[in-house]
Structures are given as structure tokens and as C-alpha cells.
């Protein structure tokens with residue numbers, strides 16, 4: 430009998446506490462405005478009392494090892510625990526699933542309620558969530574010049590390149606940039622930034638759907654935005670899958686839970702770095718998207734599907750654990766990474782992976798899907814193989830191991846497009862940080878670098 434590594438799928442726990450809810454009629458801007466002096470005061474206190482306090486050490490391995498483990502960044506909206514995974518202002522994914530409002534007729538948390546939580550630290554009321562949805566849809570039409578730009582690009586240009594270009598071009602209308610040119614005060618930066626950020630997130634569905642249409646369905650008429658739908662409801666409608674309620678719900682969950690993963694991941698860190706130069710939110714997020722487009726980061730979800738499909742072709746209908754194990758070893762022996770496994774911080778199965786798997790388990794049609802079964806069988810053996818291989822510090826699946834197979838099952842089969850969906854989501858966390866970095870007056874990011882000689886000299890004298 431082959432040994433299998435079992436991944437426990439916890440039932441959704443009852444949240445230990447009811448998280449502090451926003452006053453039900455307060456606007457998003459007022460909720461942020463109310464919190465700004467509190468956070469500013471906290472930052473002032475930390476500076477005054479602890480500026481010189483050591484909270485960690487810098488080892489040579491941190492400097493030459495991609496800064497892994499270095500505590501060197503302020504990011505307030507979420508914190509990643511290596512064992513337990515992500516917490517959004519202290520709330521776990523199951524807490525969020527239980528407390529964040531869903532769309533009318535839906536069960537899954539939505540992008541708007543997650544965005545509200547990230548930006549304000551509070552769980553929005555149902556009414557606040559609807560108001561935000563309506564505000565976003567009213568801002569969500571793509572400017573004509575961006576439509577023309579996207580329409581002019583070759584269908585062979587990777588969808589992520591198109592997304593990054595489209596987002597960068599939106600900076601034509603940046604309110605922050607215009608206000609900066611006029612000479613607004615530093616204390617006012619956050620308001621123009623918030624406006625840009627809300628415009629950016631509202632336009633991502635139309636931009637991302639335009640790219641999908643041009644690359645995969647050229648010439649096909651696109652639906653218009655529906656004022657009664659939430660952000661993701663509209664995105665799915667524009668993609669042409671609006672009648673698929675299960676896919677819509679899946680994407681609501683997907684986009685809410687991929688939204689933020691603390692600050693050190695490559696896309697979030699890039700948005701923060703570029704934003705720290707006072708580049709506007711469009712340019713900052715465009716840069717982040719090009720980090721997300723790398724196969725060790727967001728593009729891994731595309732790579733997982735490509736790899737699983739190649740595995741399926743090779744092993745045919747005889748899908749056994751032994752055949753999958755052989756294929757895993759073949760991948761590793763050829764010097765490639767197993768996409769969807771391992772992580773820079775996590776040391777357990779990714780709770781986002783678990784939440785998406787629970788979604789699969791809740792839908793009978795997904796349990797019978799060959800691609801979903803293959804992904805599931807793969808994670809039953811991959812951790813054991815990776816442990817035996819002995820290199821990766823985390824042999825467990827990350828979110829990318831499973832996020833694409835449900836899309837594939839529901840007919841969104843063009844896996845080069847998958848990272849674009851991730852890109853629509855990751856804006857939630859990146860724009861939150863941009864608003865707060867301006868509200869707190871965070872400085873230009875500029876760490877010290879060292880040459881090889883300098884590292885050796887410092888290490889010898891330490």
C-alpha cells in the first residue's frame with residue numbers, strides 16, 4: 430500500500446467572536462477617515478517609544494536568500510502565520526466566510542465586503558456592501574482610449590501583459606497625479622489616492638473581460654454592466670458566463686480570498702515599493718501585475734493546469750496514485766518545480782486551498798469532474814513525494830494548486846487567462862496599502878544593499 434499524506438479539511442468553525450461591525454450607514458470614506466487619526470496616533474507612539482528597539486536580526490542568509498523571514502515592512506490589513514495561514518485584520522478565511530456579506534442570492538463573501546474589511550478593519554453591514562457595489566458599478570465603464578488600446582493588441586500577447594498595459598494606461602485619468610501637480614498638501618494625498626483606487630478596482634472587470642473577449646472570442650458582442658450586480662457578478666457577466674451561478678459564486682470566493690496575503694509577496698511588495706515613490710495607484714498596481722505574472726508567483730495557477738493536463742495526457746485513463754507519483758518524480762528529476770506546491774512563508778496546506786477544495790466538495794457536479802479528481806489525487810501524493818525529495822521547506826499545496834481546475838470544469842478553459850483573474854483580486858490588498866501608506870505618510874522605500882565583498886567583510890567582522 431502506498432503511503433498517502435492526508436490533508437485535514439476542517440469544517441467551517443463557528444467564529445469565536447462577532448467582529449466589530451461598521452455603523453451600518455457610514456460611508457466607506459467616512460469609515461476610513463474615522464480610523465486615520467487612530468492609526469496615525471499608533472504610528473506616532475511606536476516611533477516615539479520604540480524607534481530604536483530591535484525586533485529581529487539580519488543574517489547573511491536573509492540578504493542572499495530573497496529576504497525570506499526578514500521583518501522589514503509595515504502592512505496592516507493582513508498578517509500571514511506560517512502554520513495557520515492568512516488573517517485579514519485578525520479574521521481567518523472561515524471567519525470571513527461567516528461574517529462578510531454575500532451578494533443577493535449568493536452565499537460566498539464578495540470582493541466588496543473584503544475590500545471594506547481590508548480598508549477599514551471592520552466588517553461592513555449588508556447595506557454598506559450594497560452601496561459599495563453600486564458605487565463601483567457606476568465608476569466601472571472602461572474609457573474609450575483603453576478599449577482601443579486593448580483592441581489594438583495582438584491576441585498572441587499574454588493576457589497578463591495586456592492587463593498590466595491597460596492598468597498603466599488608466600493613469601491618464603489619475604486624480605492623484607493631477608492633484609499632486611496642483612500642489613495638494615501631504616495630508617490630503619490619501620483622498621485622491623482613494624478615488625483613484627476605487628476607480629481602478631471598479632474598472633478591472635471591464636478591462637479583464639475585454640482582454641478575454643479579444644484573445645478568445647474576437648468580435649463577440651459584450652454585455653454591458655448591470656447596476657444591480659456586484660463587482661464579480663458583473664465580471665462573470667462580461668466574460669460571457671453570467672448564467673452560471675456556481676461559477677459566479679466560485680469566483681466571488683476566489684476573488685475575495687486571493688485579495689491580500691500580507692505585504693512581502695512579490696506583487697504586493699511591488700505595488701508598495703512603486704507607490705512609495707508617489708507614482709499613482711494605476712502605475713503602482715500595473716507594476717504589481719508584472720510581478721504576479723511570474724511562474725513562481727501568480728502565474729503558477731496557469732502552470733498547474735498546464736502541468737496537470739500534460740500529466741493527464743501521459744497517464745491516460747489509468748489515474749492511480751502510483752502513476753501520479755511517477756509523473757511527480759519525472760518533473761522533479763528534470764529539474765522543474767512542481768507548480769502549486771511550496772511557499773515562501775507557509776509551512777502547512779494553504780487555508781485558501783482548503784476553502785476552494787471545500788467549495789468543490791459542496792458541489793456534486795464538481796466531485797465527478799475528471800480534472801478536479803486529478804488535482805485532488807495529486808495532492809494526496811505530492812506532499813509525500815516532495816518530502817522524500819527533501820528540498821522544499823513546505824511540501825504542501827498552495828492556493829494555485831486548485832484554483833484553476835474549477836474554472837476549467839465550468840468551461841473557462843483558457844488557462845493563460847487565469848492569472849488575470851488573480852490580478853483582478855490582488856488589487857484589493859494592494860490598493861488598501863496604497864491608501865494607508867498615503868494616510869500614514871509612509872516614506873519612500875529604500876533599503877540598503879551590499880556587494881558580495883561587503884557581505885563577506887561584515888560577516889567576518891561580526
Ligand SMILES: CC(=O)SCCNC(=O)CCNC(=O)[C@H](O)C(C)(C)COP(=O)(O)OP(=O)(O)OC[C@H]1O[C@@H](n2cnc3c(N)ncnc32)[C@H](O)[C@@H]1OP(=O)(O)O
Pocket residue numbers: 497724725726727729761765766767768769770771772773774820821822823827828829
Ligand atoms: C500565490 C503564490 O504566489 S503561491 C506560490 C506559487 N508558486 C508555485 O507554486 C511554484 C512552485 N513553488 C516554488 O517554486 C517555491 O515553493 C516558491 C517559489 C513558492 C517558494 O520558494 P522558496 O521560499 O525558495 O522555497 P524553499 O525555501 O522551500 O526552497 C528550497 C528548495 O526547494 C525547492 N522547491 C520549493 N518548492 C518546490 C516545488 N514545488 N517543487 C520542487 N522544488 C521546490 C526550491 O526550488 C529550492 O531549491 P534550490 O535549493 O535548488 O534553489
Ligand SMILES: O=C([O-])CC(=O)C(=O)O
Pocket residue numbers: 689690693694695696773774827
Ligand atoms: O505570500 C506569498 O509569498 C505568495 C502568495 O501566496 C500570495 O501572494 O498570495
